[in-house]
Amino acid sequence: MNGSLPVAAQVDLRRQPVEDVLKRVEEALHVRLDRQALVRKRRSLGGRTERGTWVRVERRGFERIGSQGWNGTEAAAVLHGIAMPEWYQGVAWREPGAPVMWRADELELMPSPPVAQGALVLEAPDLPDAWWEALNASLDALADQRTPRLATPDTVTITQEQVTRTLGEVFPGITDTRIERWVPAHADLTWANVMGPEFSLIDWEDWGMAPRGLDAATLWGNALAVPALADRVRQERSADLESRDGRLMALFFLSKVVGPHAYDEDPLLTPARKETERLLTELQR
Structure with missing residues (x-):
């Protein structure tokens, strides 16, 4: 910009x-x-x-x-x-x-409505196994493609400098914030942008190259108020979320929840603090 x-x-x-x-x-x-x-x-x-x-x-x-x-x-x-x-x-x-x-x-016009009306979910949606299979197939196919576009989550271009600055401000104990792999990402993978029970992914205005795991971390983070759903996302997208880049992207998401703008009424706050401790421990091993 x-x-x-x-x-x-x-x-x-x-x-x-x-x-x-x-x-x-x-x-x-x-x-x-x-x-x-x-x-x-x-x-x-x-x-x-x-x-x-x-x-x-x-x-x-x-x-x-x-x-x-x-x-x-x-x-x-x-x-x-x-x-x-x-x-x-x-x-x-x-x-x-x-x-x-x-x-x-x-x-x-897609046949199914959005899984949620907002970015996060507060109740477990009834999603068939075919939904998860289509999610995985779509995200894997997206990551295998190439584009000169840069992702703009929240309309801001994501860069190594932005990731380093954001994580450094909220989690100063992380000294190595280097992203190893950049892949095409949707960049706004919230529960309002996935349809169900028949899976499809809408609102592509901000897609482009981003750190591996950005999409998985966004979907996972917005499911933390429903532990079983968050666990399912983590299980289905384990290759992304258990990579170093994926852990950094999970903390990148969590920084917006537990950082300086945290508020006590946020349904994500308590599980986000717990997940933050886990991820910081894993990254320091």
């Missing part, structure tokens, strides 16, 4: 009027969106169309758009071996008078 870029004013699309945006998307993509089923998040919108597809709309400030652009959803269309929506078309435009870009993508 270029630090000299103007910073866009923060807007919460859950509260802002969006009808003008929706009309522009409909005209550009030649679709009609179902207003009654519209999904509104802080910086994105999603909705069904009359032709049985899904449209995702996102607002992003210039300061969150790096040199590679932000067409991750479109760029992911070249990936293979992954259970994910097919990409059909997209449109992007600049917000007049503001350092802000809008983007809308029309995609295949």
